[in-house]
Amino acid sequence: MSPQATESGTSLNRGLITVSIMLATIMQAVDTTIANVALPHMQGSMSATSEQIAWVLTSYIVAAAIMTPMTGFLSARIGRKRLFIASVxxxxxxSLLCGVAGSLDQIVLFRLLxxxxxxxxxxxxxxxxxDTFPKEKHGSAMAIWGVGVMVGPILGPTLGGYLTEYYNWRWVFLINLPVGVLALAGILMFVPETEKMKRRFDLFGFTLLSLAIGSLQLLLDRGQSLDWFSSTEIIIETMVAAICFYMFIVHMMTAKEPxxxxxxxxxRNLVIGLVFIFIVGVVLLATLALLPPFLQNLMGFPVITTGEVLAPRGIGxxxxxLLVGRLVNRIDVRLLVGFGLTLTAISLFEMAQFNLNISPMALVHTGIVQGLGLGFVFVPLSTITFSTLDQRYRTEGTAMFSLMRNxxxxxxxxxxxxxxxxxxxTNHAVLGEQLTPFREPVQKLMEGQGVGMSSDQALAMLNGELTRQSAAIGYLNDFQAMAWMTLAAIPLILLFRGASRKPDGKDSGDSQKATPQEA
Structure with missing residues (x-):
């Protein structure tokens, strides 16, 4: 067989592998946010309280967080392809069971699974x-992978809002079926298997880490509704998380097979990369969590319009x-990360100047800039984080990368x-001190509404507008804080070791069967 035919066959195989696993990645990434907008409809259908329906999200988040570190161990024990097939x-x-669930208990259980x-x-x-692509093409591979991981959560609310509005909330789960079937067929046919490795399961270490992560996720998810440390539950979860994390670290450093x-x-690159992906997780998902209530509750946008305004962020x-996938082998990836962080910070500073009369086009503009910034960060960050990591740690390293982002x-x-x-x-109290019947803006507002200053209706309307403006300032303060945090992270780029751009024969990815160390 000619070298050209061999290379053509290898490229085709890589392409089919990429399509197969990206279907699975996009399916999971979209699912992290697609159910959020459907919660009110699910709450009515299940006759549940707000706290009860929140467990639909909490059960999924906690279960995924606990099981993510298990990926490396299970991949080594049963083989990566077998684990991938079982997961998909x-x-x-x-997903099918969630879509046909008839009670709150059922849907919480199925979401946990x-x-x-x-x-x-x-x-x-x-x-x-x-492992599939040679080292010099890792940047392009991470660009493809990043599209699913980064764009999925951004487009999730848009897709979820559309399905809920025009069909039924059950379709936010049922839509996974055709995608899952196609992904499974591709993985079965094209993804090579890795050799199984004998590795003892550290039950004690896994239990400590699971308790720590589970407690942390619970206190973060329920803290706001329980008023944080005025709740006994939150105090207990904080103590369990701190003690178990400490014990896990001591155990990991002293056990024979942790x-x-x-x-x-x-x-070093992996450790610095974990810090950066933590910051990316904060900025990406926190922004997506703040913008929908800002647009819907304060500016009066309907769900569909909110989704349409947020969608260009994913396009950015x-x-x-796509651009950085071509640049990553030509420009120092540290410069690309710095450029991306700068764009992200600029967009957040622009968002900190929003007001309640901001135009949809201004929202789209900042979204595209932030999307561009996060895209320029994510691909080179994924590339340099694993550029110096031993292959035998690769699956375990990618699991930690996902865990820190979550x-x-x-x-x-x-x-x-x-x-x-x-x-x-705080803003309500401070601004409220400035509202008196003798201030001209207050008088004009009341006259414009055609109500008297002494009426209950006037006071209720004034308090509503005060609360609205106070909340808007609170959101803008958040955007500004995230902008400064993003800028503060830029100097950490200097701690990365530069990645070699030379082809690495051992990492060529042409072999259809990995060695035990590659598991």
Whole structure:
């Protein structure tokens, strides 16, 4: 067979592998946010309270967070392809069960199972792509992978809002079925298997890490509704998380065969990359969590319009990833990360200047700029993080990469939502001191509404507008805080070791069967 035919066959095989695993990645990434907009409809259908229906999201988040670190161990024990097949099959079946659930208990249980099966999809897809493509093409591979991981959560609310508005909330789960079936067929036919490795399961270490992550996710998810540390539950969850994290680290450093090998964290690029992806998680998901209530509750946008305004953010990310995939082997990736962080910070500073009369085009503009910035960060960051990591740690490293992004998202959403709520109360008190019947703007407002200053209607209307403006300032303070945090992260780029751009024969990805170390 000629070299040209061999290369053509290899490229075709890589293309089919990429399509197959990206279907699974996009399915899981979209599912992280698609159900959010459907919660009110689900609440009415299930006759549930707001706190009860919130468990539809909480159960998924906690289960996925706990099971993500298991990806490396399970991949080594049963083989990466077998784990991928089991994950896609389980995720697709549980999506169907969520779509046909008849009670709140059923849907919470099925969402928990969906989180368990979906936890490994993103790290497995990243690991497969890194092993499939040669090292000099890792930038292009991460650009393809990043489209699914970054654009999925952005487009999730738009797709979820459309399906809920024009069809039924059950379709936010049922839409996974055709995607899951196609992904499964592709993985079965094209993805090569890795050799199984004998590795003892560290039950004690896994239990400590699971308790720590589960408690952290619970306190972050429920803290705002329970008023944080005035709640006994939150105090207990904080103590459990802190103690278990400490015990896990001590155990990992002293055990003979720990759940996570310490050698994983001796790679400087991986450690710095985990810090950066944590920050990306905070900025991306916290922004997406703040904008819908800002647009719907304060500016009066309907769900569909909110989705349409947010969608260009995903387009910006997609454009950036396609561009950076070509630049990553020509320009120092650290410069690309710095450029992306700068664009992200600029967009957040622009968002901090919003008001309640901002035009939809201004919202679209800042969304595109932020999407471009995050796209320029994500691809080179994914490339340089794993550029110096030993192949035998690859699946475990990608699992930690996904875990830190998810934890960053959870912490970012919880902290920013709580801070916005506290700032709203403070702003209400400060601004309220300035509202008197003798101030001309107050008099004009009342005259414009045709009501007297002494009427209850006037006071209620005035208080409503005061609350609205106070909340808006609270959101803008959040955007400004995230902008400064993004800028503060830029100097950390200097800690990265530069990635070699020379082809690496051992990492060529042409082999159809990985070695045990590649598991």
């Amino acid at each position: 099959t389980g995720f697709t079946i549980t 969906q989180g368990i099966f979906g936890a490994g999809l993103v790290p497995l897809s990243q690991s497969v792509l890194l 759940f996570l090998e310490p050698g994983l964290f001796r790679d 990310s997609m454009i950036a990833m 934890i960053g998202s959870s912490i970012g959403i919880s902290v920013m939502v709580a801070w916005a709520a506290r700032n709203t109360q």
